[in-house]
Amino acid sequence: MLKPSVKLTAFALFTLLVSACESAPAGTQTEDASGEVADLSAPAILALSCSGCHGPQGGAIASLEGRTSDQIRLSLLHYKSDVDGGSVMHRMMRGYTEADIDAISTYLAESVTE
Amino acid sequence: MTDAFLNRRDLLLSLSGVTAFAALPFPAAAQVRARLVVIGGGFGGATAARFLKRAMPSASVTLIEPNADYYACPFSNLVIAGMRDLSKQRFGYDALKAEGIDIVPDAAVDVDPVARTVSVKSGDTLPYDKLVLSPGIDFRWGAIEGYDKAAADLMPHAWKAGPQTVLLRKQLEAMEDGGLVVISVPPAPFRCPPGPYERASLIAHYLKTHKPKSRLLILDAQDKFSKQPLFEQAWSDLYPDVIERYGANEFGRVVSVAPASGILSTEFEDIRADVANVIPPQQAGAIAHKAGVADMTGWCPIDPLSFSSTLQPDIHVIGDATIASPMPKSAFSANLQAKLCALQITAILSGQAPEPTTLTNTCYSYLSDDTAVSITGVYTNADGTLQSVPGSGGLSPLMAEDIIRHNEALQARTWFHTITGQTFG
Numbered sequence: 001m002l003k004p005s006v007k008l009t010a011f012a013l014f015t016l017l018v019s020a021c022e023s024a025p026a027g028t029q030t031e032d033a034s035g036e037v038a039d040l041s042a043p044a045i046l047a048l049s050c051s052g053c054h055g056p057q058g059g060a061i062a063s064l065e066g067r068t069s070d071q072i073r074l075s076l077l078h079y080k081s082d083v084d085g086g087s088v089m090h091r092m093m094r095g096y097t098e099a100d101i102d103a104i105s106t107y108l109a110e111s112v113t114e
Numbered sequence: 115m116t117d118a119f120l121n122r123r124d125l126l127l128s129l130s131g132v133t134a135f136a137a138l139p140f141p142a143a144a145q146v147r148a149r150l151v152v153i154g155g156g157f158g159g160a161t162a163a164r165f166l167k168r169a170m171p172s173a174s175v176t177l178i179e180p181n182a183d184y185y186a187c188p189f190s191n192l193v194i195a196g197m198r199d200l201s202k203q204r205f206g207y208d209a210l211k212a213e214g215i216d217i218v219p220d221a222a223v224d225v226d227p228v229a230r231t232v233s234v235k236s237g238d239t240l241p242y243d244k245l246v247l248s249p250g251i252d253f254r255w256g257a258i259e260g261y262d263k264a265a266a267d268l269m270p271h272a273w274k275a276g277p278q279t280v281l282l283r284k285q286l287e288a289m290e291d292g293g294l295v296v297i298s299v300p301p302a303p304f305r306c307p308p309g310p311y312e313r314a315s316l317i318a319h320y321l322k323t324h325k326p327k328s329r330l331l332i333l334d335a336q337d338k339f340s341k342q343p344l345f346e347q348a349w350s351d352l353y354p355d356v357i358e359r360y361g362a363n364e365f366g367r368v369v370s371v372a373p374a375s376g377i378l379s380t381e382f383e384d385i386r387a388d389v390a391n392v393i394p395p396q397q398a399g400a401i402a403h404k405a406g407v408a409d410m411t412g413w414c415p416i417d418p419l420s421f422s423s424t425l426q427p428d429i430h431v432i433g434d435a436t437i438a439s440p441m442p443k444s445a446f447s448a449n450l451q452a453k454l455c456a457l458q459i460t461a462i463l464s465g466q467a468p469e470p471t472t473l474t475n476t477c478y479s480y481l482s483d484d485t486a487v488s489i490t491g492v493y494t495n496a497d498g499t500l501q502s503v504p505g506s507g508g509l510s511p512l513m514a515e516d517i518i519r520h521n522e523a524l525q526a527r528t529w530f531h532t533i534t535g536q537t538f539g
């Protein structure tokens with residue numbers, strides 16, 4: 001029986017992006033025979049921008065591992081609304097809607113796990 | 115086979131010659147796979163190859179790149195200023211090989227967009243279903259009279275990292291105190307808009323520390339430049355008697371050079387430099403022109419949803435070679451465009467239409483050995499072009515305590531570590 005070659009879940013790509021960890025998120029989607037999956041959802045694509053800086057090792061840029069969606073959402077909303085802030089994150093978050101921030105936070109919390 | 119599995123996606127996959135991977139009773143059928151070829155193993159191409167392979171493990175992904183070692187340009191200005199070893203700029207392709215990407219150690223010499231083939235220097239021909247081009251830049255040799263490939267041995271550009279970086283470093287080391295360093299900046303667009311001014315800052319730091327009677331002159335074909343208020347503030351605070359700059363409206367544009375005698379000529383005067391760093395005018399890498407994806411400007415127009423060429427089917431172009439303004443020609447942009455492009459190619463091969471999204475860029479520039487500033491942009495690709503999102507992005511604050519500049523220097527290091535790890539690690 002035919003199966004599409006491209007399977008989509010919310011995990012493998014961000015794992016590649018920000019973390020070396022290999023475990024799958026609980027019950028999102030089915031993997032194909034190879035166990036490889038790609039997430040083409042809007043939140044996954046939106047979150048690509050985060051991955052250029054937020055690696056697993058942290059350093060001077062915070063690692064996102066182990067953060068809950070609320071933690072991520074609150075700090076992103078703070079950056080967006082804090083008019084006096086001049087950091088990279090302040091300047092960046094002013095370009096995102098609250099809906100974007102919700103989507104990114106949920107996605108990152110699900111996909112960047114230990 | 116049941117109808118439940120025969121959806122639009124499967125039909126499209128077979129129509130495009132890309133048969134769905136499946137546990138079919140006939141193994142041969144499962145051998146038909148999408149053939150994905152990437153030209154150029156820099157920040158754009160190496161990232162694209164990895165993300166294509168990750169997203170479509172049953173596809174074959176081939177990366178064509180002639181050099182076994184890649185020397186990263188970001189942080190290479192620190193090497194020029196004697197603050198960093200070139201070996202820290204070197205990366206390779208072993209990790210990509212280990213992920214199942216075929217590396218062809220050769221240069222692509224032609225692309226036939228109708229037959230959908232790439233030919234490489236050795237004479238081989240590689241067929242593709244989708245081709246991603248990330249060849250970076252080539253120089254417009256001769257656009258400055260007298261500045262050709264041979265001239266770069268005397269007046270290095272150091273705008274592709276590697277031996278050129280070392281050459282410029284050695285020239286600075288050999289220069290006597292009291293010498294004049296000249297940096298010639300080309301007209302926009304060029305790779306890394308703040309790069310020449312970061313370089314000027316770091317060379318000035320070297321001169322001030324080791325050769326305090328020396329001077330640095332920027333001969334600039336631009337009037338305004340990236341992060342200008344921040345650089346100018348730093349120059350007057352840190353290097354008040356070292357750096358001078360002539361913008362385009364002060365006859366700063368270099369029109370010709372005489373490499374043997376160290377002379378750079380503007381329309382106004384001839385200047386003899388002890389060390390001349392000529393950053394030449396630029397265009398998309400030559401293979402982009404061969405493939406017919408570059409236009410009259412010398413750069414490649416793209417549809418920003420998936421970075422598909424607007425000139426040729428089944429070819430995507432990413433990185434410095436593209437017309438993606440206001441996104442700058444940066445490693446950050448090339449890396450992000452690569453990820454987006456790889457996922458959108460996956461979507462297209464799965465019968466889905468790419469949806470608009472939001473992209474970003476952040477570039478750090480060093481002002482001294484331990485301080486840096488940044489520029490950030492947020493872009494939407496919703497209306498057929500890339501546009502900055504109003505009210506977002508911008509520069510580090512002009513009035514800032516040292517700690518902020520120090521922090522951004524540390525962030526820059528973390529960024530370099532992360533982005534090179536993602537691309538090559």
Ligand SMILES: Cc1cc2nc3c(=O)[nH]c(=O)nc-3n(C[C@H](O)[C@H](O)[C@H](O)COP(=O)(O)OP(=O)(O)OC[C@H]3O[C@@H](n4cnc5c(N)ncnc54)[C@H](O)[C@@H]3O)c2cc1C
Pocket residue numbers: 153154155156157158159178179180181184186187188189190191220221222223248249250251272273274305306309399400401432433434435443444445446447448476477478479
């Ligand atoms: C001094 C300097 C400082 C910089 N600092 C920063 C910074 O701090 N942050 C930042 O984000 N960016 C920075 N950049 C910019 C960054 O280096 C480029 O934007 C980035 O390298 C672009 O990636 P690319 O994939 O388009 O091209 P490249 O990285 O140049 O890769 C192109 C690759 O294609 C290969 N190639 C070319 N033609 C062919 C062919 N015909 N066949 C096969 N392979 C081919 C080349 O060998 C090369 O490996 C800096 C640049 C310079 C010069």
